[in-house]
Amino acid sequence: MITAGLALLILMQAAPFPMVAQGDEAPGGRMHVGDTGIRCARQPCLNRGLFIPDAQGLATRSGLLMTDPDGRTPPPPMVASDLDRTAVVQAWEEGGCLALEGRLIPGMADRPVLRVDRVLGACRDH
Secondary structure, X not given: OOOHHHHHHHHHHOOOOXXXXXOOOOOOEEEEEEEXXXXXXXXXXXXXXXXXXXXXXXXXXXXXEEEOOOOOOOOOOEEOOHHXXXXXXXXXXXXXXXXXXXXXXXXXXXXXEEEEEEEEEEHHHO
């Protein structure tokens, strides 16, 4: 018998929706990059990624845009100022979470690229 908790764990372990680039006219929005707040008893785990936070600032399955299930995936490809890129990479590598304004834009070979318009600060503050 599958309990509600086990069902949620199974759902959380499923792969996130694929990243989809938006057209050039699409407005940017708030995103979080880094620690998703998801914790697991074993790998793979969706505890690091790029996501659109819910109203409480948390990651949800439907808001995940990219994840690092095993701790070996680099930060998302991005277009950003040097300062913003450094902040995103640092949050990714050190287990932090960074709130930003940006969007996914078309990249090479139909692979979306994160365009960072501006870094807002730590996720807990935004």
